[in-house]
Amino acid sequence: MLEVKDLWVEVEGREILKGVNLKIEQGETHILFGKNGSGKTTLLLTLMGFSRYKIINGAIIFKGQDVTAFSPHERAKLGMGISFQRPPTLHGVRLRDMLTICGNGSGRGEILATQYNFAEFLDREVNRGFSGGEIKKSELLQLLAQDPDLVLLDEPESGVDVENLNVIGQMIKELLQKKLKRHRQKAGLIISHTGFILNYLEADKGHILLDGKIHCQGNPREIFEEIQRHGYEECARCRR
Amino acid sequence: MQKIEERAREALKKKATYGEDIELEKFVRQAEPVSYANLDPEEQKRLRQTGFDLSKQEHSGAFFQSDCSVVHCQSTYKGLEVLPVTEAIQDPEKIKDYWWRAVSVDTDKYTAVSELDLDNGYFIRALPGEKVIYPVQACLYIRKEKFAQHLHNIIIAEEGSELHIITGCTISPHLVSGLHIGVSEFYIKKGAKLTFTMIHNWGEDVYVRPRTGVIVEEDGVFISNYISLRPVRSLQAYPSAILAGRGAIARFNSILVAPPGSELDIGAKVILKAPGTKAEIISRAISGGGKIISRGLLVGEVPGIKAHLECKGLILSEKGIIRAIPELEGQTAGVDMSHEAAVGKIAQEEIEYLMARGLSEEEATSTIVRGFLNVQIDGLPAELQAEIDAAVKESEKALI
Numbered sequence: 001m002l003e004v005k006d007l008w009v010e011v012e013g014r015e016i017l018k019g020v021n022l023k024i025e026q027g028e029t030h031i032l033f034g035k036n037g038s039g040k041t042t043l044l045l046t047l048m049g050f051s052r053y054k055i056i057n058g059a060i061i062f063k064g065q066d067v068t069a070f071s072p073h074e075r076a077k078l079g080m081g082i083s084f085q086r087p088p089t090l091h092g093v094r095l096r097d098m099l100t101i102c103g104n105g106s107g108r109g110e111i112l113a114t115q116y117n118f119a120e121f122l123d124r125e126v127n128r129g130f131s132g133g134e135i136k137k138s139e140l141l142q143l144l145a146q147d148p149d150l151v152l153l154d155e156p157e158s159g160v161d162v163e164n165l166n167v168i169g170q171m172i173k174e175l176l177q178k179k180l181k182r183h184r185q186k187a188g189l190i191i192s193h194t195g196f197i198l199n200y201l202e203a204d205k206g207h208i209l210l211d212g213k214i215h216c217q218g219n220p221r222e223i224f225e226e227i228q229r230h231g232y233e234e235c236a237r238c239r240r
Numbered sequence: 241m242q243k244i245e246e247r248a249r250e251a252l253k254k255k256a257t258y259g260e261d262i263e264l265e266k267f268v269r270q271a272e273p274v275s276y277a278n279l280d281p282e283e284q285k286r287l288r289q290t291g292f293d294l295s296k297q298e299h300s301g302a303f304f305q306s307d308c309s310v311v312h313c314q315s316t317y318k319g320l321e322v323l324p325v326t327e328a329i330q331d332p333e334k335i336k337d338y339w340w341r342a343v344s345v346d347t348d349k350y351t352a353v354s355e356l357d358l359d360n361g362y363f364i365r366a367l368p369g370e371k372v373i374y375p376v377q378a379c380l381y382i383r384k385e386k387f388a389q390h391l392h393n394i395i396i397a398e399e400g401s402e403l404h405i406i407t408g409c410t411i412s413p414h415l416v417s418g419l420h421i422g423v424s425e426f427y428i429k430k431g432a433k434l435t436f437t438m439i440h441n442w443g444e445d446v447y448v449r450p451r452t453g454v455i456v457e458e459d460g461v462f463i464s465n466y467i468s469l470r471p472v473r474s475l476q477a478y479p480s481a482i483l484a485g486r487g488a489i490a491r492f493n494s495i496l497v498a499p500p501g502s503e504l505d506i507g508a509k510v511i512l513k514a515p516g517t518k519a520e521i522i523s524r525a526i527s528g529g530g531k532i533i534s535r536g537l538l539v540g541e542v543p544g545i546k547a548h549l550e551c552k553g554l555i556l557s558e559k560g561i562i563r564a565i566p567e568l569e570g571q572t573a574g575v576d577m578s579h580e581a582a583v584g585k586i587a588q589e590e591i592e593y594l595m596a597r598g599l600s601e602e603e604a605t606s607t608i609v610r611g612f613l614n615v616q617i618d619g620l621p622a623e624l625q626a627e628i629d630a631a632v633k634e635s636e637k638a639l640i
Contacts, residue, residue: 050592072595073604081596088590092611101607102597125611146597 001026001187002047002150007058009039009046016042018212019058024150027184029176029201031220032191034209035232040191041085043209044152047189048082049075062150081148083139085155085191090126095138098126102145109145116141116167132159133168140171151175151188157196169200176201195224208232244345248355251346258533259476259505262447264353267388267419271307274383282413283383290408290441292379301364301376305391306383308359319370319401321363325392328363335363338394342425342453342482350421350449354390361391361422366401366432375404375437380422382411382446388419395424397432397460405434409448410441417445417473424452428460430485437465442472444501450477458485464508466494471502471530478535480509483517483545494523495613498530500559507535507565512575515544524613525553527560536579537567543574553583554612556605 002024009017016039024030034040046053047060049072060068067075090098099109099122113119118137127135136156143151153172160168173179177186178201190197197203198221206220210232216223255261279287287293294302294312301322304312315322329335345355361380366372382389397403411418420442428434442448456462462481481490492508510519525532538547553562564581586608594604610633 048596050596051588071601072592073598073600076596076598084593088587088593090590090593090608090611092614093607097607098597101594101599104598142597 001063002189003061004047005059005061007043007046007060008056009042010054010056011042011052015056016212017046020209020212020214022207022214024187024189026187028204029188029190031195031197031203031206031224032189032209033195033206033223033227034191038209039212040209041154044082044154044189044191047152048072048080076146076148079149080152081143081146081150082152083136083143083154083156085158087127087135087139089128091128093126094123095126095141096122098142099145102142106145109141112141112144116171133161133164136160136168137164137171140168140175143175144171149186151186151190153188153190155191155193157192157194165196166200169197172197173201178202195228198224244340244355247346248352251352252349252356254346254348254352256348256350256449256476258478258535259449260474260503262419262449262474264349264388264419266386268384268386269357269388271309271384271387273309274306274311276304276311286410286413286441287379287381287408290379290410291406291437291439292377292408294377298374299377300372300374303362303364303376303378304381305360305362305379306381307387307389310360313362317370317372317374319367320372320376320403321365321367322376323363325361325363325394326358328394335394338396338425338427340425342427342455343423343451347451351423351451354392354421354423354451357390358392359390361393363394364403364405365394365396366398366403368398368429369400370398371402372404373402375406378405378407380407380409380420382415382418382420384418385415386417386419389421391420391422393422393424394427395434395436396427397429397434399429400431401429402433403435404437406437406439408439408441411443411446415443418443419447420449422450424450426452426454426462428454428456428462428488430457431459432457433461433463435463435465438467440466440468440472440475441470442468442475444471445473447473448475448477450479452477452479454479454481454490456481456483456485456488456490458514459487460485461489463491464493466492466506468504468506469495469497471499472504473501474503476505478505478507478509481511481519483510483512483514483519485517486514487516488514489518491520492522493615495615496523496525496532496534498525498527498532498560500529500557502530503532504530505533505535507533507537509537509539510547511539511541512545512547513541515542517545519545519547521549521551522615523551524615525551525562525564526609526612527553527555527557527562529557529559531561531563533563533565535565535567537569538577538579539569539571540575540577541571543572546576548577549579551579551581552612554609555583555585556609
């Protein structure tokens with residue numbers, strides 16, 4: 001579904017990604033680990049096509065199409081979707097409007113908001129005065145309404161209190177069709193700092209992003225345990 | 241009266257503090273009367289776009305003036321008076337406390353000329369204790385090319401009354417140029433509440449000089465919503481409210497759009513003279529290539545007052561200019577006054593956030609602009625809010 005080939009990316013004149021290679025097949029969930037500042041968010045926002053992230057070299061292939069030069073709008077239309085870690089506040093735009101936009105005019109978003117106990121936020125301005133956990137819920141709701149085929153999640157657990165982690169976990173499972181055992185259409189790339197997500201769903205592969213490159217692809221649980229035991233320093237030494 | 245006329249004569253050449261000086265001689269003062277039924281479909285459409293539609297909206301009264309003549313004037317509610325101002329001034333008892341009491345006749349040449357050579361205007365008064373639920377619809381219309389319209393409006397909300405007025409000011413779609421000089425004096429008595437919504441819908445070569453004064457007594461509430469979204473050559477207004485009685489409240493909300501070639505110099509001034517008074521000035525300005533000066537002045541004269549000024553500007557075009565001039569003057573300790581001002585363009589991040597949700601760049605920009613102009617005004621009747629929303633939507637189409 002997604003193939004990233006030798007991707008080099010610059011942000012405000014600074015090289016952040018230095019030759020990222022990554023392949024995600026339909027139905028797969030991948031977890032991206034890495035230290036703060038290793039370029040995880042840069043990778044996700046580049047995949048979505050944000051203009052701040054300048055592609056110097058390489059290609060992004062999505063559903064067999066080269067989307068490297070596509071705008072975020074075109075990528076969204078093709079079936080990509082992203083949950084932001086720190087989305088901007090939209091003044092005067094209510095969550096209700098945003099969910100209508102995401103659902104392309106359908107009322108799906110509002111139903112979901114009720115289902116996930118978030119209906120009281122429908123008339124609030126998007127992200128204005130939201131707590132960390134509320135932002136994450138709102139982001140995931142928007143994605144559920146949008147229903148993308150490739151789901152990019154940037155630290156969906158950060159700032160979420162223990163009580164709500166379970167809800168966030170359930171929302172992500174729904175996004176990725178985890179209930180389906182076969183014929184799963186959706187794929188995901190999830191940045192996780194704490195590995196919490198592994199308590200809620202089975203992931204197929206884990207990657208560590210280090211110095212702008214992907215190292216150590218493998219079983220996500222094993223990788224996470226390794227990081228917990230030895231920290232990222234060990235990865236830097238090992239470089240599988 | 242003699243003295244007022246004298247002061248007006250002395251001020252006939254007096255330039256205004258702000259805004260370009262207009263040569264009044266370039267405009268004409270003769271125009272023919274017209275009836276409402278004789279307006280062509282395009283004119284009717286223009287009136288509707290300016291919020292004036294007698295067939296549709298429920299209203300308590302209506303006033304329609306075209307050039308110098310009053311075409312329609314009616315009150316349909318017994319606790320409400322709606323009269324042409326020239327008729328009201330025939331009764332000195334009725335008018336003596338309200339004629340040039342909230343605005344000085346010698347403010348500048350525009351106030352002077354409207355005294356010395358008045359066309360008409362409206363006198364609207366809610367009687368004591370009357371809650372006039374449906375708004376009074378008013379429209380001030382210029383129909384003759386290069387006509388200079390001179391108006392003087394008096395609005396009185398008597399003790400304990402409640403009144404909503406929606407006034408649309410516009411020019412015929414067949415005209416190029418005109419001048420609108422409108423003096424408006426508002427008197428909000430003890431415990432009364434007045435919501436005044438004004439929609440300006442001018443043309444590319446129209447000059448506009450409103451002169452507005454407001455006096456709010458104890459526990460009175462004055463809410464002004466001012467909307468100008470269409471092109472106008474030069475519009476300068478700086479309404480001023482005095483909160484004279486304990487607990488009085490004034491709020492000025494304005495939504496301004498300056499297309500290329502338009503210059504808007506608009507502000508609001510509130511003088512808080514009594515303890516427990518509150519004032520709020522909120523403006524949203526968008527430049528699509530024109531110039532906007534957004535002023536605001538709050539003066540706190542006594543302790544225990546609260547006042548806030550908020551001015552936000554969005555520049556959509558490289559050529560656009562927005563100047564925000566917020567001023568606070570505290571004359572004693574124990575005042576609580578604040579302001580915030582921000583001018584800039586739409587953040588790319590916000591556009592792309594919406595694009596990632598499936599909107600095109602154009603749709604994303606338009607969503608943000610609509611959000612920016614979306615000022616929800618507390619206590620506004622739903623139909624007035626709908627009127628404002630419709631006007632905003634209309635202008636947004638033209639902007640993007």
